[in-house]
Amino acid sequence: MKLNFFKYQGAGNDFVLIDNRDNTVQNIDKEQVALLCDRRFGIGGDGLMLLEKEPGFDFKMVYYNADGNEGSMCGNGGRCIVAFAKHLGVITYTTKFLATDGVHHAKISDGGEWVSLQMIDVEEINKDGEAFVLNTGSPHYVKTAADLAVKDVYNEGRAIRNNTTYKQEGINVNFVEPEGDGFFVRTFERGVENETYACGTGVTAVALAMAKKNGQFGTINTPIRVLGGNINIRFDHDGERFSNIFLEGPAKLVFEGQIEI
Template identity: 75%
Template sequence: MHIKFFKYQGAGNDFVLIDNREATIKSLDNKLVAQICDRRFGIGADGLMLLQTEPGYDFRMIYYNADGKEGSMCGNGGRCIVAFAKHLGVITDTTTFQAVDGVHYAKISAEGDWVSLQMIDVEVIEKDNDAYVLNTGSPHYVKLTTNLEAKNVYNEGYAIRNNTKYKTEGINVNFVEKSKETEGYFVRTFERGVENETYACGTGVTAVALAMAKHNKTFGTISTPIKVLGGDLNIRFNFDGKKFSNIFLEGPAKLVFEGEVEL
């Protein structure tokens, strides 16, 4: 059958979105999802999402990684599906929806292209030598570095993601450099499930902002601008020294094109 799809991107993190409120799609084959996300033989995307009905909420977000498997929370995907929901007329300026890691609240601009998405609270940040490890809806490894622009993120990220400690479950690997122009950071990410570097990672930049607050022993209400290959994002949150709360991932979410795909 032919299904209408919409292609969205949030700071270069791109997704195929499908309105499945009528439950036309009962299940998706992993191989088919991977083919749709393939940049040479399919539409091309970092992931695929279904927007579905959910009692008591505006909708449910079902997320598949580019490798075809259902994934953990995707922050930029969450922002893009909020923009999609507004485009469909499901929501107006605010929303509460269900995702794999629980309930999320979001606010969207009147133009529908800027989304502020609330992420889950975080209490645990561990150390792996000089790197930080935490879960912001997806597991992340955060490592400070220098000369990030020239770094071979694929090779170094692949090695960490596939080492003996992380190979089975996988982990997203974020390399971080303090920005010379702003109070924020420059971040590049190797994403599990895509198994490559992406132009942005929402849960990744969220993890970076939290890890850097802990690293710098910065407390209170914090706003952290982060530059990624695909643009600019912002993370704001509260940190009392033990718990990170009221975490919001903010940035662009834009419709690229729409079409039909055979499922």
């Protein structure tokens, strides 16, 4: 089967995207997804997304992790598929679409490369020792760290992701260090099973966890630097609930092509 594909990246978090509104791709298997995401034998990406039709919405986002398994919500993937939908002419500058964690709204800039994506509200943040554990569409573990630039994120993140508490369901592990008026973040992602250049639900989790840790309330704007660039998270916190959460950053088309699978 020949597939037309598009490669997008959001702050270095990269994805293979396919326009599946005509249901060309049906019952894609784990091995095919993993091949498409393979950086040596396929296109290469942290995940695969299918843009599909969905009644009552502009489109539906179907997301697969690089290991071939269908994944939970991917924030940077969500921003990239919004840019993709604009490229296809499915939307103009605003959208409402369906993802695995529910309904999302988003806005895109005139140039089509800056996307503001509304994330799900968050009411519960738990503690695991000194770390924070929460779900922002995907499960996240957030831990502060010193000298983050030289930290062994792969081995330390993998150890936490595979410990007895989290191994069965898996968890994304974020290490965070204060930087200026924001934070520097590095993330080990489940499904990719490696460090990625950015993680949208991860930086969202970091922003919320740090607001809770620092006792911040009201409307909060948190700039975050990741290995792939800069992302911004803004939200409201009333002391119990985090709402009006927006993940903002770049979403760019890298190249397009055709591949046989």
